[in-house]
Amino acid sequence: MCNFKLSSSPSSLLVSTTKNHFLISPQPSSSSSMDPQPHDDGLHRWPTPQEALEEIKAIGKISGPTAITGLLMYSRAMISMLFLGYLGELELAGGSLSIGFANITGYSVISGLAMGMEPICGQAYGSKQMRLLGLTLQRTVLLLLSTSVPISFIWLNMKRILLWFGQDQEIAAAAHTFILFSVPDLFFLSLLHPLRIYLRAQGITFPLALCSAGSLLLHVPLNFLLVGYFRLGISGVAMAMVWTNLNLCLLLCLFIYFSGVYRDSWVGPTSDCLGGWSSLLALAIPSCISVCLEWWWYELMIMLCGVLVNPRATIASMGILIQTTSLVYVFPSALSSGVSTRVGNELGAGRPARARKSMIVSLFCAAGLGVAAMLFATAMRHRWGRFFTGDEEILRLTAVALPIAGACELGNCPQTTGCGVLRGSARPRIGANINLGSFYLVGMPVAVVLGFGLQMGFAGLWLGLLAAQASCTVFMLRALTTTDWTLQAERAKQLTAATNNQSSPPYPPFDKQSKAAAAAKVASETFCSGDTARDGCSIEMEPFIIIVKN
Template sequence: MEDTESIEKGLLLEAASKQGDGFTAFTFPVFCEEVKRISYVAAPMVFVNLSQYFLQVISLMMVGHLGELALSSTAIAVSFCAVTGFSLLYGMSTAMETLCGQAYGAQQYQKLGILIYTAIFCLILACFPLTLLWLCMPKMFIAIGQDPLISQEAGKFTLWLLPALFAYATLQPLVRFFQVQSLIFPLLVSACATICFHIFICWTLVFKFGLGNFGAALSIVLSGLLPNPKLETSVLSVCLSTLSTLYAIPEGLGAAASTRVSNELGARNPNAARIAVWTVMILTAFETAIVSLALLASRNVFGYIFSNEEEVVDYVRIMAPLVCLCLIWNSFEGVLSVFHG
């Protein structure tokens, strides 16, 4: 009787392992194999995410050399629009990583088309109330005590960003659609073309056509309450732009992990999904250590990328350790947040 039960248990375990439910030890060879799978998606996605952040960062880099007013007004407008608009749309689009990823893993391809059209429609719909909010931005900033001159300039900049809001609402579902299928080449091509075009058009509009920070907007924090609003906003813009740009690396890792996990769960392979989670966390730890140390080592010079003002560069150097701490926290939080679905 005991032999019969042992045989039955053995058969059940064998059947479970064939279905992907068996337990696989997290050994070094398994880790290396999972690194290859994640890197195939993560490396291109890091570049794609960087190209999107670079659209704003390049604009700030060029506008920053026009003076503190141009840099501070552009920075506060970009920060406001990122928090209330672009980040909101990005967060809404991440639901597709779970839904589309599992549908693709389960080979339910018809659902992919339905999900992407629904996502685009919902995100564009969300753009209309956001547009009204952006139009009221100058009055809101002045009402809470922001510098009036910075508020007015930021408001003008925001008007030029409105078309980008609707474009972003269409872009993000398309990125998720290709990402969950590991179709990275179209994303790489479009990212390379966009960033090359943006550098040229931004330089032309800002310096050749004399449009200043409005040209930078066309090409794509409550700091005004501080004693020196132009200086403080400029310093914060450099720090926040650095953080947002470097955040693209763990964001790409998280996107790759989300694709792997959702695909494996859709294919009923929970053990493979577990291995993917542990692998990406180890990769994030290594990446965060390297990037934060490099940032700390270059704290005396990277401020010059955004501004020629010595005072701005000095304050950026003082803020560098805090930026490194924020980077470490954001990296782990960013990767872990993709597993909420």
């Protein structure tokens, strides 16, 4: 999965005597034993064991707290599902349907668009352009808020849409009630997602975990209060979820204000935040497409389960397996966030060798995570399902598919981490094209042929996912191993320069032969993007198409 691990060092929680921060984030200009020169042999050799260990620590300081945050958010979702189940079968079905609808039409879009700011913020922090960091935060919040308005209108008409697709009247009514009270969540997430990325780009992740823990501690009492005491039913569960996100937003805002981490990057509301949108959108839209393509795949898998033999058992088993893969996904997702920040910071600082080193180390870590996930899934295939149900048919289906789901993680962990490298180097379009080709041109046909044509049923659908993950990994590794890291460092300069100015600096004049050579070089790097060189384009309009050096 491309889209939301390791512990934080105690040394990161130090009191600064020069600023009112209660933690010191990693400084992009700090010196270390790793690659003192940006163009040394680090671009052409493997990291030494000592360098790899130092890079693991650097990634771990970001990924560890991020994994904790992910586990806390997963726990929040599970708590909400438990309260829906406590209310009854109708409420559980309606809430589950509503959450699936919200994922497809809203949450995936908001989450994907927010990722567009990740490479800009990471590279801006690495190049010490703190003003750009603040401007990108403001622009992204405005982008997400404006996107939330049309999404909210879709949510308000959810019942009509569900009935048009033939859903049960009572379930559609329950789902509509749930999503109606979830509408404010769109606007809170429009602030929450950018704040997370803003802090993570600066290496500040431990406070994120603390704030998430604080909001989770309030989530259970809120559910008891709204569902148990006030007896608000399914609307109470939705309100508790929204309230928890609001609490997290408030806690993060309080941390940012009282720690003073905003001081170097804060830009007062000016017309500057209304400029530089082309660069942001050029990154946000491919990121959004990449996230949506993958999120929607799992929703389509559930729909396909509905037309198999014994759909109640297959849908229930698919739900168990998706919950399981969501839990496992927390760890490669956190690793992806960590390497995205590291690559962005190093490219922004003009250190391509270190960015390449981060990629190599993170991919080996991802391979280890994939092996661990596969072994866990295989060992627990006969026992894991019993945590969720006692139905023998559901348990049988889960036991058959769980080893296949574990094998999927062998590809999912490296390709999720690879997506982080692509985000950090401002190349989300490659990830979007890889997801489109792998999931829908490879995985979906294989799933349909095996599941229905060859009568393999439920296992055939998961073998389709395995085919998608395998092809995804191959294409991702091809993109990463052919990366010109010196070129990416030059692109980082162009991207931050363009996004930081109202008008982009024009390229120096060059002849047709030079233009063709530059376009060919970039085309070989973005082999699956299908972009072509365009006359007179500027970095503001297309920040990662052509790089021309004097």
